Amino acid sequence: MTHPTINTSDTTPAAVVVNPTDAAALTRVTPAKGGCRFCGTPLRHSVVDLGMSPLCENFLTAEQLNEPEAFYPLHAYVCDQCYLVQVEEYVHGKEIFGGEYAYFSSYSDSWLEHACKYVEMITLRLGLTEDHFVVELASNDGYLLKNFVARGIPCLGVEPADNVAAEAVKKGVPTTVRYFGVNTANELIAAGPQADLMIANNVLAHVPDLNDFVAGMRIVLAPTGVLTVEFPHLVCLIEGNQFDTIYQEHYCYYSLITLEKVFAAHGLTIFDVDELTTHGGSLRIYVRHTPHQALPVSDAVTNIRQRELDGGYDRMDTYRAFAEQVAETKRGLLDFLIRAKREGKRVAGYGAPGKGNTLLNYCGVREDFLDYVVDRNPYKHHKFLPGTHIPVFPPEKLAETKPDYILILPWNLRQEISQQLEYTREWGAQLVVPIPELTVF
Ligand SMILES: [Zn+2]
Numbered sequence: 001m002t003h004p005t006i007n008t009s010d011t012t013p014a015a016v017v018v019n020p021t022d023a024a025a026l027t028r029v030t031p032a033k034g035g036c037r038f039c040g041t042p043l044r045h046s047v048v049d050l051g052m053s054p055l056c057e058n059f060l061t062a063e064q065l066n067e068p069e070a071f072y073p074l075h076a077y078v079c080d081q082c083y084l085v086q087v088e089e090y091v092h093g094k095e096i097f098g099g100e101y102a103y104f105s106s107y108s109d110s111w112l113e114h115a116c117k118y119v120e121m122i123t124l125r126l127g128l129t130e131d132h133f134v135v136e137l138a139s140n141d142g143y144l145l146k147n148f149v150a151r152g153i154p155c156l157g158v159e160p161a162d163n164v165a166a167e168a169v170k171k172g173v174p175t176t177v178r179y180f181g182v183n184t185a186n187e188l189i190a191a192g193p194q195a196d197l198m199i200a201n202n203v204l205a206h207v208p209d210l211n212d213f214v215a216g217m218r219i220v221l222a223p224t225g226v227l228t229v230e231f232p233h234l235v236c237l238i239e240g241n242q243f244d245t246i247y248q249e250h251y252c253y254y255s256l257i258t259l260e261k262v263f264a265a266h267g268l269t270i271f272d273v274d275e276l277t278t279h280g281g282s283l284r285i286y287v288r289h290t291p292h293q294a295l296p297v298s299d300a301v302t303n304i305r306q307r308e309l310d311g312g313y314d315r316m317d318t319y320r321a322f323a324e325q326v327a328e329t330k331r332g333l334l335d336f337l338i339r340a341k342r343e344g345k346r347v348a349g350y351g352a353p354g355k356g357n358t359l360l361n362y363c364g365v366r367e368d369f370l371d372y373v374v375d376r377n378p379y380k381h382h383k384f385l386p387g388t389h390i391p392v393f394p395p396e397k398l399a400e401t402k403p404d405y406i407l408i409l410p411w412n413l414r415q416e417i418s419q420q421l422e423y424t425r426e427w428g429a430q431l432v433v434p435i436p437e438l439t440v441f
Pocket residue numbers: 036037038039040041079080081082083084
């Protein structure tokens with residue numbers, strides 16, 4: 001019987017990349033498997049390697065804790081041609097978003113208010129009436145379109161997850177359950193009018209086939225129509241140290257300079273942009289067909305583009321510096337938790353968002369550091385966080401157990417949540433946010 005031998009020359013060596021700004025520093029970079037999602041260039045530049053992570057919306061039942069759980073590499077790269085920051089796709093989008101999806105937009109008060117204000121603004125700006133047609137991609141539970149329904153403006157939501165789409169239909173929001181791309185776009189315009197307004201909020205990050213998605217938008221958008229797209233701004237991610245917004249379900253992270261290239265390749269032009277505070281700092285871009293020049297490109301576009309260029313978002317060293325920032329945040333959070341636990345404090349988490357799971361998995365925080373988390377979404381109650389297996393309870397659990405510290409995981413909702421948690425001050429609880437740097441207040 002022969003023993004299997006390992007031929008070391010057969011194993012693929014990890015590429016060793018010499019940092020040109022510091023020739024002494026050797027960085028091990030495993031090259032990405034695929035090319036850039038937009039331009040196809042091989043991905044050679046690491047932004048940050050967050051190790052192995054499970055799908056962050058896969059909340060587990062008690063029975064599932066006894067089963068194996070899939071972990072995937074969570075490693076962000078940047079393309080040196082178009083500067084698109086991206087993670088590799090290990091799981092098909094249909095596995096992530098199809099069928100059951102735990103995220104209901106309507107569970108966040110501030111997000112509902114944001115949607116309501118947007119509809120008011122855009123209806124006025126574009127002069128929308130019952131003669132126009134609005135299409136929203138990834139319309140979730142109808143949290144936004146219900147505002148158009150209330151105004152009598154015809155609309156249609158396109159949403160891949162049937163459980164959240166069913167909620168939209170209950171609210172009276174016409175919704176079709178499907179993935180969006182060129183095929184769906186052609187079906188939509190065969191069955192109805194083109195869109196005078198198209199909306200895509202916080203979906204572009206989740207799109208596995210970026211070019212197919214944007215090509216589909218171009219098909220559905222009427223010749224004089226306007227498309228608005230909201231997405232977390234890459235500049236805020238890097239400057240605000242928001243590494244926990246990187247997860248398997250977020251394939252891409254956008255700067256304006258990159259999205260201008262993407263839309264231009266599909267005959268679309270970004271003509272205006274708003275800066276928003278949502279999701280830790282987002283952009284809302286206004287897009288039109290390139291030939292529709294009645295809508296001129298605003299100074300806001302020129303200004304943000306210039307700010308990105310001044311900030312070095314077209315240079316690899318800007319991206320390379322991010323990894324150390326991330327490691328320092330991990331050390332800061334662990335320092336705090338180790339100290340709190342040694343002092344016998346009880347620590348609970350508030351909110352179980354996707355970003356919380358990236359943070360907890362990367363930092364190795366389990367029940368040894370965080371007793372439990374609470375969330376308002378009943379879908380997550382009495383389940384367990386993916387990877388870390390920390391139990392999730394309804395918010396009432398806080399009053400029952402009176403923890404000393406409450407770690408706010410959706411730090412982007414810090415204000416809203418600290419107001420909701422005002423009552424915990426009665427027993428002297430202190431609130432903690434981990435990002436951009438650990439703060440106890
Ligand atoms: Zn690229």
